[in-house]
Amino acid sequence: MAGRGDAPAWNDDGALELARELAASPPPEDPVPVQEAIARIDRAAAMGFDNAGPGFLAYIPGGGVYTAALAELISCVTNRFPSMAAPAPAFAAIEVGLLRWLCREFGLPDGALGIFTTGGSMANFSALVAARHARLSEDLRDATLYVSDQAHHSTAKAARLAGLPARAVRVVPTDGGLRMDVAALRAMLDADPRPFYVVASAGTTSTGAVDPLPEIADAAAAAGAWFHVDAAYGGFFGLTARGRERFAGIERADSITLDPHKGLFMPYGNGVLLVRDFAALGAAHSVDAGYLQDLAGEHAGIPDFSAYSPELSRGFRGLRVWLPLHVHGVRAFRAALDEKLDLALRLHDGLAADDRLEIVPGPPELSIVGWRLRDGDDAANRALQDAVNASRRVLLSSAVVDGRFTLRACILSFRTHADRIDELISLVRAAARA
């Protein structure tokens, strides 16, 4: 942690050699000193991308709040069973308390609750399974679901895992701001015999575009389809005043995916699914088992989470979120998210001031800024990205916007501040000049 500010944003020096060595190393029969074992991990940890560092602006940054590691230590050492109420009622209740708080923050009514998952992909999977069960029961014939051409691929993956054919996934075009074209969605819903599931993005992964949630909610309701909001990247901006405004309509969702390991700066392994009708999630996931008859059932209103999720035995994921929220206070998270929105505007202004560059598709809605050379083909833009990344002070990744190579920066680490964004602006403008 102490060296992180000056550490390279990415490092591949000797990485492949070490990877080959580790991949070829079985565990020893005899013990090795713990310091020696940890030293090997230390070397490995310095390789690759520093996803939690201040210069990591590629893909979606991870946070890695260290207080979550303390929670992980406690949950590993106690090793209770939080996925059922009877064996660990107070631990399960900690997850209930967090989920109730999130439901309130996003305007979901009483009766809504959810589950902690390993990430957004698993949350999107359980949402789709709940919708399939609620709207289609066991007859999947002619069923269709809707995502925009900017949606995360995890919904298409979930559809396949849930037994739906590839043709069931209908891709809706987007407008100039890369938001779902609702007129096109309505036309597709009208034409299809069994539309059952509509996914809106509250922050797309490529550009951070927020789909028109109220209009999509109307269209889904008119078609009798389940309305899911994938807010894995952007959702926690809903803890800020500006984010709440941008997400108007999210309170009408049947389900919402959130990723604490993105927008709450937690270490990887924390996703959340909120479901308006929690009982529908249970109906889709619960199966009786005789060997659990001594345990099953709610206690003091605390559910058996295993009856609402694909998992039975699992770690205490809620505590990794609970402890940081208590130790730092929710206000610190709201302030950090507000800072990310400010930094995105700062980056936008710094790049827009250079006429060699054009901002695409437009000013940031959340914390992702996209740009490219005004007079440059894909190869020139790729060279611009390589030149900036060669500094190792930042790491950028690219996206395809309007069929063209586009550089992007996603600002979501609690360690990224104005100094690093100003450095990025200088690096990009110098490379564009060159």
Ligand SMILES: *Cc1c(COP(=O)(O)O)cnc(C)c1O
């Ligand atoms: C990251 C992301 C996902 C997948 O989440 P994981 O936690 O990586 O599984 C889903 N949807 C969106 C919009 C995302 O940005």
